[in-house]
Amino acid sequence: MLVGLSLSIGWGIRGNFGHEYGAAFAGCLAAITVALLSGRDDWRQRVLYFAFFGAIGWGFGASISYMQVISYTQSGHALSQWYGYTGLFYIGFLWAGLGGAGTALAAVAGQDRLVRLFKPVLFVFAAWFFQDLIEDAVATALQSSLGFDRTWSRHKSPLYWFDADYLGAFFALLGVGVYDLQERRQTNGWLLPVFALMGAVLGYLVQWILQKTDLEAGLSSLLTYSLGDPAYIDPATGKPAFDPHNFLNNWPQWFGDYPQHVGWMLGLVLGITAYFIRFGKFRNGSSLIVYMASGWLLAFLAFPVLGSLFFADAGGIRMTPPRSDDWAGITGVFVGTILWMRRNQLLPVAVAAVMSGTIGGLGFSGVQWLKQLLMAPGNPAILKNKGFFPESESFRHIASDWANWQHQNWHSFLEQSYGFVNGIAIAVTLGFLATRIPMHDTSKTVEPTRGRWTLGVAAVFVLLAIPYVNLVKNVEEWGKKLNPEVWTQTLFQADGSLKTAPAVWDVPYLGHLPGVDFLNLSPDSWFKLTWFFLLLMAVLVIRRHFREPLAIIPKSWLGKGQMLYLILLWVMVIGNFERALVDWAPQRLLTEWVITVNAVLATALVLLAPFERETVRIQQEKAFAFWYRRVWFWAVASAVVAVPIFLVTNRLIYQYPPYEKLDKVTNHTRFGPEASWRARPNLKNAEHK
Known part of the structure; x- marks a missing residue:
């Protein structure tokens, strides 16, 4: 129960902060509880590794867009509903599958393998940090006149491509490539610029030949399709309804803005790729990152980019057009992870990924189905479908009686309930492994001198990095909702217009000295500066603890894990409440109040449920290949059986009208003449959908 409760709490908070960082927090909490409740001393000694890799694993799936898929299940269009339930199963499978893989990796892999994996992962983190620093600057340099942003005008960026996180995969490969060069001490490193230059020259020549032979336009037309329906x-x-020239297409925006540079740029990338294929060693587990990032890019190219050319009349091989196609990339990440685990004698991790993925898939589609069942009483749509006229007394009476029920925060119910099921997935999966994986040799792995730095990195990641990347978003929320005279300022632009910007707050005392008008920071900068001081403090404390253990830190790994869990839990619960408080409404009780009560219960359970001395009966499993085949069978069977049940029961209860009378404005449909990709495409001169 504690594992499910932990992921439910995290998932409810994730719904407020969103995306990968929020999901990483949820997965981190669940991974800690699994280690503590396992009864295995070897897993408890790895609690920081569980937290680290569990958080990373759960973060991946959060990039997938799913709100439109949820809407498909409510559309009343039978084919779109079937597609919606299937899509939710698939998204849940990928999400929980990678979360299960990350958590299981910490449980199954040897200590030395986990320690060696840290350095390449940190290189990837550094590459992503570098990407975050330069991405907007590069996009602005390429196209400064369009006024793009990261919200409603993001498709105007020259780097936009299917609203997907492809740059993250590229920079992950960049980071692991730099790591490989460093780890090989640049053996054959001098050949990298040679390969890059040769690739760029070859790419330029190929494009030049295509232009001279008048083949470029034909090839471009053959490989391009519009993201919309001109008819x-x-x-x-x-x-x-739309001007065909206003549609986006299946290639990055800069391909159309700077077509003369496409050849040498692609050649440059292929040249660098050829170098690493020929000389790259990718030791110390860094090849896992290569498998995952390459899988992302290959699946992305195979499905929405190129595969959709053959299905353009049906909206392409796209899950939620016109929204993000990160589902394709995450499919590649999952496949790459499974292949790497199988090839590196970590088949139990692959089994765990499929097992947890199956439960997660059933959870996402099943909880959405359950939510719709609970919303059926007094539902105005059902009343109209049954023939009640909205103007009739009976309609108004029933709708009025159930109005408060209908207006509850049902999406929060979906988020927290689905999170609970994901927690059950991790508990079942790791419980399965706990009795089948032999005990690791703890005599050599209790705080080893070699690699002990990874414990410090994991502690900083869990206690500072995860809260920071989530809670820093509170500052923007406070700036929007609190006193504008304190949080904002009005600036005069060069063209005479006015612009609202974040306020600047003076440094106490020094910032108020006569003639001193530069010692000030924005609210966001004050927050980041404070967190920087926390980081410095953490580094000093960890260094001191490694030299001589601090009295405040428990000696047992069970106690350390409990402290880790409680600090992370309550920092995020309080931070989440602070975010909601500035725009409070009674509907928030289902989220913030329930999260707080669940956190109180989780606190009691994490302190009372595990015991210092526990025994686990282990029967070492020697035939994980059998389980691998079996879990795949159950995954497919679960989807084949569950989705029709969800679809049929939903349609029996809601009694939808014919297609012509469906509400296609409130809900999305994937298929049909009014499918969302046809009726609501992203257009160059309009806001992003």
Whole structure:
């Protein structure tokens, strides 16, 4: 129960902060509880590794767009509903599968393998940090006149491509490539610029030849399709709804802005790739990152980019057009992870990934189905579908009686319930492994001198990095909702217009001296400066603890894990409440109040449930290949059986009208003449959908 409760708490908070960072927090909490409740001393000694790799694993799936898929299940269009439930199963499978893989890796892999994996992972983190620093600057340099941003105008960025995180995969490969060069001490490193230059020259020559032979335009047309339906007719006017030239296409925006540079740029990338294929060693587990990042890019190219050329009339091989296609990349990450685990004698991790993925898939699709069942009583849509007229007394009476029920925060119910099921997935999966994986030799792995630095890195990652990347978003929320005279300032632009910007706050005392008008920071900068001081403090404390253990830190790994869990839990619960407090409404009780009560219960359970001395009966499993085949069978069977049940029961209860009378404005449909990709495409001169 504690594992499910932990992931439920984390998932509820993740819904407020969103995306990869929020999911990493949820996965981190669950991974800690699994280690503590396992009854295995060897796993408890790895609690920081469980937290570190569990957080990373759960973070990946959060890049997948799913709100439109949820809407498909509510659309009333049978084919779109089937697709929606199937899509939710698939998203849940990928999400929980990678979360299970990350958590299981800490449980299964040898200590030395885990320690060696830290350095390449940190190189990837550094590459992502570098990406975050330069991405907007590069995009602005390429196209400064379009006024793009990271929200409603993000598709105007020259780096935009299917609203997907492809740059993250590229920079992950960049980071692991730099690591490989460093680890090989640049053996054959001088050949890298040679390969890069040769690739760029060859790419330039190929494009030049295509231009001279008049083949470039034909090849470009063959490999390009519009992200929309030029034949779509506006029902209100009876005329074509969109200008075909206003559609986006299946290639990065800069391909169209700077077509003359496509050849040598692609050649440069291929040249660098050829170098690492020929000379790269990718030792110390760094090849796992290569498998995952390469899998992301290959699957992305195979499905929405190139595979969709053959299905353009159906919206392409895209899960949620016109939204993000990160699902394809994460599919590649999952496949790459499974292949690497199988090839590196870590088949139990692959088994865990599929097992947890299956439960997660059933959880996402099943909880959405359950939510719709609970929303059925007094549902105005059902009343209308049954023939009640909205103007009738009976309709108004029933709708009024159930109005408060209908207006509850049902999405929060979905988030927290699905999080609980994901926690069950991790508990079941790691419970399965706990009785089948032999005990690791703890005599050599209790705080080893070699690699002990990884414990410090993991502690900083869990206690500072995860809270920071989430809670820093609070500052923007406070700036929007609190006193504008304190949090904002009005600036005059060069063209005479006014711009609202974050306020600047003076440094106490020094910032108020006569003639001193430069000692000030924005609220965001004050927050980051404070967190920097926390980081310095943490580094000093950890160094001191490694030299001589601090009295405040428990000696047992069970106690250390409990402290780790409680600090992370309550920092995030309080930070989440601070975020919600500035815009409080009674509907938030289902989120913040329930999260707080669950956190109180989780605190009691994490302190009372595990015992210092526990025994686990282990029957070493020698036939994980059998389990691997079996879990794949159950994964497919679960989807084949569950999805039709969800679809049929939903349609029996809601009694949807014919397609022509469906509400296609409130809900999305994936198929049909009014499918969202046809009726609501992303356009160059409009806001992003």
